[in-house]
Amino acid sequence: MAEKNITHYHMDKMVRYLFIFVFLISATVLGFHIKNSSGCSTVLFNTDAENYSVGEAIMFNDLTIDAxxxxxxxxxxxxxxxxxxxxxxEKPGAYDVELIVNGSCVGIQTVEIKEAVKVLDSTKFPVFDIPQSVRVGESLVLKDETNNASTWEWRFGETPRIDDNNRTATYVYKEPGLYTVKLIVNGDVEYMTKKKINVLEPKEKVSVLEKRKKRRKKVKDWGVKEFPEGYTDGKEDGTDKNEPPKPITAPAITTKNFERMLLQVSEGNKTALDFKRYFCGDITKSVVVNEKTMSFSVLCQKIANKNIKIKSLIIDKQKGTNCINNISLVYKRTLF
Known part of the structure; x- marks a missing residue:
């Protein structure tokens, strides 16, 4: 009987020690959480700038108390x-910047990063003078005056290719129109100078006989008429009413020259109206462009001021009148 009481008393002491041990562990954990969670509502930070750009160093400053x-x-x-x-x-966009203080307190702010604004050096742009106009067939001579230039890329606008690689460039235009002359030096595309030039029609050649006629004295008009009044020899105003009207015809143009004119449209130097005579007045005719059908006037609007490279061009003309019935064009956009 005495042994049973001793065992029961021993078991009560073990339960008491276990309860004290669990209490101490719980108090320690609770204290740790209370310590780490204090001040979480005051996690604050700021930056040293109001506007942010790609590649710009930003200083983040923590303002949290007891961090x-x-x-x-x-x-x-x-x-x-x-x-x-x-x-x-390294890239533009909106970024959520997160700060965790003391392992548990969190603060978040969003910063907007913009594309870096690149400031170009004005002294690196090519320098050259250009006349306001030149005529078809005349030699246009331009000289670059840029300091420290070692390579040159001249483009005179009739084609997308490079036309000259020398400091002094010479070019002869084949078609009239408004062209953009471009120059890149030292291979730096960011520093490109563009200037406009108006290419005029070639001068008409006057024969020796026409020059002599102009120098002749004007014969005095004695008032003698070649025919009596009312006599028209069957015609009025020099036109026979019975003569059928002549069909409308279009001037001849080669595929190469038509291609040059389309490139001028892409540079903003020509419009669909410049092609009117080749379509016998109808620039709304349907054409096939990159396997899509549209009117020619819409085509000119699509490629206007957008540099292009023509891969293929087929022109269909009407027999007898030379009017363009249709064209088949394949092109792609280019950088410059």
């Missing part, structure tokens, strides 16, 4: 454990 540990996540898969880290972003 001892920091973990930054900048929203671009990078992080830092410094109190006030400096960081820059």
């Amino acid at each position: 001892e540990k920091w973990q930054w996540a900048f929203g671009d898969n990078t992080s830092s454990f410094q109190k006030n880290p400096a960081h820059y972003f």
